Amino acid sequence: MNQDKDLAFLATCENEDLRTLCDILTYNSKGELRLSEQLTNSDAYINYYPERMSLMANELGEELRKFGTNTVKTICRKGEADSYETIVRRVCKRMKINVDSEHSTQEMERELLITICEHTTSSLSDEELRSFADKAGIPHKLH
Numbered sequence: 001m002n003q004d005k006d007l008a009f010l011a012t013c014e015n016e017d018l019r020t021l022c023d024i025l026t027y028n029s030k031g032e033l034r035l036s037e038q039l040t041n042s043d044a045y046i047n048y049y050p051e052r053m054s055l056m057a058n059e060l061g062e063e064l065r066k067f068g069t070n071t072v073k074t075i076c077r078k079g080e081a082d083s084y085e086t087i088v089r090r091v092c093k094r095m096k097i098n099v100d101s102e103h104s105t106q107e108m109e110r111e112l113l114i115t116i117c118e119h120t121t122s123s124l125s126d127e128e129l130r131s132f133a134d135k136a137g138i139p140h141k142l143h
Contacts, residue, residue, distance in 0.1 A: 006084040006105045007061035011054055018053035018060060025063045039063045088112070 010018065022045075026037045039045050044056035053060075061084075068087035082090075085105045092099045097111050121129060133140045 003058055004061055004065060004084045007064065010061050011057040015053045018057065019050050022049065022053065022060055025067050037063065038066070
């Protein structure tokens with residue numbers, strides 16, 4: 001599988017962050033292995049999980065791309081998943097976020113995060129918003 005330029009940063013992430021990503025990609029919310037995951041049988045996983053995660057950054061990127069791509073589509077393309085940019089663009093479209101072909105992956109991610117934060121915070125009570133702001137270290141006025 002081709003290395004994705006938008007996921008090259010994974011090699012510089014902290015071990016614990018990569019382990020968290022790996023666990024999300026390989027285990028469902030019940031703690032069971034995901035049916036379509038392929039990472040846990042890889043040499044990289046066997047050799048580097050959980051202490052040397054940066055050495056399996058490429059494999060994590062590939063698994064992330066497969067996770068975000070239709071499984072049948074990936075099989076038909078002999079294992080080649082959509083690019084990370086394509087996946088982010090598709091998520092934006094599904095969330096009705098207006099992006100065009102000129103938007104970079106980073107710009108689309110930023111728009112996604114803003115939209116998710118707006119949706120999340122719009123349903124919180126004032127007390128929940130204050131608690132959220134406190135935990136995030138965001139200064140706010142007490143009323």
